Amino acid sequence: MWRCSGALGVYSPVLHPSGCGIHIWHRRHPSNRNRHCCPAARHQVHWNEERASGLLCCLCDWISDRQGQGFTMLPRLVLNSWTQPLSVLGLQMSATTPSLMFSFKRFWAEHCIQNFLSKARSLPCCFWPRSHPCLGWYGKCKHELLVEACRLYTKFSARPSSIEAIPFVIEKAVRTSIYGRPGACYVDIPADFVNLQVNVNSLKYTECCMSPPISMAETSAVRMAASVIRNAKQPLLIIGKGAAYAHAEENIKKLVEQYKLPFLPTPMGKGVVPDNHPNCVGAARSRALQFADVIVLFGARLNWILHFGLPPRYQPDVKFIQVDICAEELGNNVKPTVTLLGDISAVSKQLLEELDKTSWEYPPESKWWKTLREKMKSNEAASKELASKKSLPMNYYTVFYHVQEQLPRDCFVVSEGANTMDIGRTVLQNYLPRHRLDAGTFGTMGVGLGFAIAAAMVAKDRHPGQRVICVEGDSAFGFSGMEVETICRYNLPIILLVVNNNGIYQGFDMDAWKETLKFQDPTAVVPPMCLLPNSHYEQIMTAFGGKGYFVETPEELQKSLRQSLADTSKPSLINIMIEPQATRKAQMESSFVTRLECSGMIWARYNLSLLGSNDSPASAS
Structure with a gap:
């Protein structure tokens, strides 16, 4: 198993008796496009809890251009090993990082899980996509409980039917994790495979998959997006972690500097263009979002971090240009004016080429820039006063x-x-x-x-x-x-x-x-x-x-x-x-903040009522 995963160019882990171990093969100086197939140097890390090894896998590709791979013995304790891998897989999918999670299962552990599920079925909830009645065990589980559970949180979830099938399953997991929108994959290894002996000549190892194909946006859509940007009175670029993952920093920085456009990074999009860049309007975030008339999203999702793209945080008629590698993400929460489906680095280069066809730049002395600079100056002064x-x-x-x-x-x-x-x-x-x-x-x-x-x-x-x-x-x-x-x-x-x-x-x-x-x-x-x-x-x-x-x-x-x-x-x-x-x-007023403040006041009043109740020692005396 380690051999086939190493041959496919992933961080190769090894099982530790506690179920908290991981070997990582670190790829040295990978090129940008062939970063998934490089020579390696190996390190070993053993953790105090299973989830931490999954977090390492989640970050491997983000900071080193390599997808990670983690192992756990599921579970040492049912709650610890059952819930934590699922939470990590969900986090990896949310962070859109390609990673693999493997587990070896023991009969007694699965029996405990099944016991737990039999009790959960009596609760008013829908826990499984289909029922899994397991009544006679004889050494191994008949149903892929974890495979089905992890399917909700991953791009691919499978259990090899034989040792011979392992190389093919892992190859598909690796390929699926890095193709399209990156994400987590889960491979479930039956425990009896560990000690099973097979003829080594019967095993066939698969070659590393090809580098992920680079998709580009439709030319007509790029042309329309460039036209919308040129006609914008109050434009704004939002740089998300998708742009960081796509290594689009060179093209996006050129877009910002050449056309004098203001930009706002999301939390993990910070650094794609340096935070101290004069065009960064992070210090005027609320003002920039609220009054922009055209917003270009580079790998940023309109979720709660960006207030779902809805009023009052945004203008009701704001135009969104959405750049994303995932087609299913386009149009979530707000219908975009233009959608550019493709690799963010490639699409941003297409935008540059289209904008270069005419002599244009956004006026650096416009009223919009003046408004943003004034707000940035006042907010920075307030922060400096507090500091x-x-x-x-x-x-x-x-x-x-x-x-x-x-x-x-x-x-x-x-x-x-x-x-x-x-x-x-x-x-x-x-x-x-x-x-x-x-x-x-x-x-x-x-x-x-x-x-x-x-x-x-x-x-x-x-x-x-x-x-x-x-x-x-x-x-x-x-x-x-x-x-x-x-x-x-x-x-x-x-x-x-x-x-x-x-x-x-x-x-x-x-x-x-x-x-x-x-x-x-x-x-x-x-x-x-x-x-x-x-x-x-x-x-x-x-x-x-x-x-x-x-x-x-x-x-x-x-x-x-x-x-x-x-x-x-x-x-x-x-x-x-x-x-x-x-x-x-002090932050911008919103109904959500008001609700939070009201909740705090209710809790404070509750405590005061407790302190003044007849049950308190002071009243009793």
Whole structure:
């Protein structure tokens, strides 16, 4: 199995007895178009949980031009091994990264799963696409339970019928994962195949598939799109992660600079054109979206991150030009004026050639540019004012301002959390494509440390000395914090920044926490969004041999970050205490924000009613 997957040019893993192991074959310096068939150097990583290995697979192609491959023994524990691979496969499909997930199943594990499903059938829900009655076992399962479950989350899901069929199934999985819109594939290997003996001469290995074909948009559609762009009064380009995956940075940057067009990157589209480019209007994001009359989407989906392309965030008559490799994505939520189906790098080059036919550029001194620059200036001034505040504890902007000052330009930035991720993406800049990794479309918490390890493994082999900075909220860190042991075990010089506000969005300081506990048991009065104040997360790092810092002032933050960047011999964790009630600067009004604020007020009133109820110790006395 390892032989046929290696021959097909994928990251080749090996099973670990705990079910948490992965071998990766890292491809050195691949060319852009033949990056799926190159010589390799192999590394090995063993994880504390199954999901983290899947996260590495998810990021392999994103940061190293190679699709990843992961193995797990499903399951050690039913809940742990059943739910986590499915969540990872969903994340991989959402992130549109080509990756393969394999599993070896044991009879006792499948029996436990079937037991669970027999109970689930009594619930008012539709869990399976078809029923799977399994009553007599005798050593192996008669039905492909995991194959059917994973089919919902993958481009291809299969179980080889024999050892001889494995090379052909894997070849199809590899080909399917990289052709068209990239995504995850799942191959289920029966456990009895591991010890089964066959004549080696009966095995036939398949050759590596051809590189993915490059599709181009229809000439008439390109001509129409160019005409719409030329006639736009208030144009805007939105650069999504699809553009980053397609390696379209050269063509899109030329499009931005040659025609003086404003652009806005999505979170993982940051760096396709550098964030410090004068045409980047990220600091005026809401204004740009709300008043643009023509928007060109380069590999960006009109999902919740872009407010579904609907009013009031957009003009009712805004014209969308949608560039995507996936036909099914065209027209989702909003009917586009023009659709350009094809490889984003190739299509953007077609647009350049069409626009070059006439002498045209968008006026850099237009009223639209003036409006955007004024809004950018005012927003940047507001952020700078927040960052310059000397009061303690620090706020988010103060922290990120000092972090941004010291970050290397070529570092990988991994980020997850609530306000930590949302505010961080506006302050921490990216200058290179595919160097920002975050929770993505699903907002999946727990991805941070797995992503950071993936980036560090690739950087270690391809660009020694390149740093990985993992910016975590305190709650997000709790989802996968024990992977700190994995980081220390492999001595990966990752710098973890835990922005600690004692909660999710907001928490309590120590005085408020102690005051709250005077009234009732914590389970009755502590809001679910609050965490234990002043938790020393840095001690987790020091417990495993890394360096830990507990900082409360800008000077301590600057010093600890400077020391961490200078030391490439071991990982570091900087636990940064900030104001528990710190939040982002004032945002554009919307009904959704209003509903969130109302929910917070309802919860606060609920707590106040508890504190004043007859059940409280104060009232009882």
